[in-house]
Amino acid sequence: MTGGTAQRRGLLAALLLVMFLAAMDSSVTATAAPQIVTDLGDGAAFSWLLAAYVLAVTVSVPLYGKLADTHGRRPVLVGGTLLFLAGSALCAVGWSLPSLIAFRFVQGLGAGAIQGTVQTVAGDLYEPHERGRIQAGLASVWSVAALTGPAVGGALAQYGHWRGIFLLNLPPGLAAVWLLVRRFPREDVQSGTSGPVDWRGALGLLLTCATLMTLLAQGGTAWPWNSVQSCALLTLFLLLVLATARIERQAVEPFMPGWVWRRRELAVPSLALGLLGVIMTAPLLLLPVYAQAVLGLGPVAGAVVLAGMTFGWPTAAVFSSRLYLRVGFRAAALTGATTVAVALSATVHLTLSDASTVPFVAMSTLLGVGLGLLQPALLVGVQAAVGWDGRGVATANLMFCRETGQSVGAALFGAVFNAAGNDGVAVAVGCVAVCEEPVAAGLRYAYLVGAGLAAALMLLLLRMPRMALR
Template sequence: MGSPRPAIRDTAGRTGTDRRGAVVAALMLAMALAALDSTIVSTAVPQIVGDLGGFSVFSWLFSGYLLAVTVTLPVYGKLSDTFGRKPVLIAGAAVFLLGSLLCAVAWNMAALIAFRIVQGLGGGALQGTVQTLAADLYPLKERPKIQARLSTVWALSAVAGPGLGGVLAAYADWRWIFLVNLPIGAVALWLIVRHLHEPEREAAGTRARVDWAGALAVFACGGVLLTALVQGGVAWPWLSGPSLALFAAGLALAVVVVLVERRAAEPIIPGWVWRRRTIAAVNLALGALGLLMVAPTVFLPTYAQAVLGLAPVAAGFVLSVWTLSWPVSAALSQHVYRRIGFRNTAMLGIGTAALILLAFLFLPYPGQAWQPMLLMLLLGAALGLFQLPLIIGVQSTVGWSERGTATASVLFCRQTGQTVGAALFGAVANGVLAARLGGASDLDSVTRALDSGGGAPEATRRAIADAVHAVYLGASCAAALAFLVLLLLAPRRFPVLREDVLREDVPKEGALKEDGR
């Protein structure tokens, strides 16, 4: 293929157990930064808009960051396989910190949005490369623990983001939301530079070739299609000229991506991520996970405020309880998949999740806060059994030189699923509200009224309950779809590589063992 291949990629051995703790601390700091910046801005919007203006476009503070993270995931995955994890993580962290500094000195809303996109360009490296490095540093039997820790850091940081952003905006200045990244990121960078050691690469006679044309095509295609999904039904109607034009352009660019990648010597999105049954099935299953996660993360807080009558802080706590059970379940999942395999463990988790999501439809009206909290606690436990075995399973079926691409592929599909889910379920919720209220309202207007301290009348409360029930029904269907994908497409036993082959990208006879058992 033309690129140098590592003779032995024993990152764990070169780093050493005495230094591994420092590297893991750096990975956790990097993961915390990526998670915080996906949510920390939300509660500071009033102060930012009051200072910079631009209320009509402030939603791009979130969309721009998430779009940049999503479309760069496959690019960074391939680059980490080509040049190593360490240089890609350092470069991504540097871009992220540069974007943070620029955000802190932004002079208007347009500049702030542009610099948030710069942040996202680095954030894609933080997300994908951190998860890949975790697999490099730990053998298969120890990966659930480190991945569960990273999941805990991600969940707690994402939940803490709005609260921290509100405190900084209220008692300091909104610019500190971005400045606080600098010392944390600097510590993470120092730990990576000082303690992470990857083996030297042995060239195969030619220089590594990077598919920059493919990277540009992937970035353009993903950016256009995700913009169409994020802004459709918000900035313009779904069937309007701008929406149709963006979808048409996105589809045309998708054709360009296929043509460019088929001709590339080292494609950014190689065909094997969809030709191999295991990876293709996990891609689709985690895409469905991203879609169903929109139901609780986006719609449950509004339900808790409008239907249950809770204050915003209490409503956030109703959502956050799943962060307690998810990492615990993920850490314990190894005891399950060692007995019944990766696929069956994930099917057990997502099948249970489908039933729990369906149970939301049968909550009494108006109900009490403990009822959705209990379901969220159970949902977190179910999804912990689903996601982590699939990620670990995929990482264990490929060697070092393919692990970054494989990890980025499944994370990209999950992130894309969230974007599609936000657009799809937003349209479903608004459709139900319009039907119940005669077109007089939509979810955004109801949410703004609640945020400003206004109470919802009885008719609106019932309409919101019906809208959220419809969303949870859709989420349950997405979980059922993921179950069917694993049942029909995924191999019963994942073709897990032996540990010595995971360190060496050299095919060996008898190198496969089934499901790590």
């Protein structure tokens, strides 16, 4: 992708801004739950405010990746951002919880275009030796969004109105659209070989992911994992996987083409990023709970323990390009995976030794370093293995695997945590003295599972071929 320095800086600013908005909206409603339920009622369905958003993002990312390759990056990114802003405006006027959930789905459809296409455009804009710095910027955006999203949502709900959570997106979002239109290099908005849009495949993926998320969200809570309902949903999920795979094989222009999974240099990183998505859910979900229930920290101080990870990730990503340029993508990814395994295993030891807060912050930071070395090596390695006309699909497949992995990880580690004698994460947060032992055991078991998955990730990465830069 061509363009002057000022043009690239303006475009990068727009990319970071829209990515921040999409990332923040994945968690911004959590702390506004009481106010939303009071106004709209139907508290039992509140969890679907997040689930609808995540479902829409997960399903739409592969479709937008294909459209970005066949119709250009700019129309997909600008159109997706406008759809995200339209969904935000509709959420602000939601008159019932079902309507708000539906509008969150619309918002998520726009966020899906943002998440996949921003990473693709970053791959177009910058050479492989520059992408480590850009990945650090994108990782920083995610970190800041993860920390500020709940705080912004809670503050607006307490001191203003929860509808302001969604209206807040409009001014910066419109500014980002203006930058995208002005700064996106016109000569790079090109069309590749295009055919009919694979709507049947998209519908199949939507039904497949919806079934999986219903199983993960309701299993172990609304009904036991070994119940008839869980078995029925699992069977339906497997049948839908087979049906969707058949549709994709028959499609003229599949949104998830077979070559993405037939080429080992693309398939292994995709599976690895899916495992990474599972692993990273454990600290995000459980470490703040441990900090409050066992270490005795308040909500703000407890967030500092997790902030170690959100600091280590972008810091390591800055130096990741130096590492993968020197030793290669596979060795760099293995270094990151090994660091992750060491950090998780060391944290398990800390839970057995009554350690203070500082060692937990240190291991959280080390975990972030491992993730910061691992993800850029996988992402840049895949982007370096394909040309312009396949980069959107390949990048979107990586994002799809990570999003799916995070959904699976939330259910997996939630089940492991509850198996240690806890009654859910939300209950454990408000429980200190009585819940200290089961919370410590829950984190320990979850991190043991995470360390095992990190070991499996290392074995998987040994199958990753050495790749040359393009």
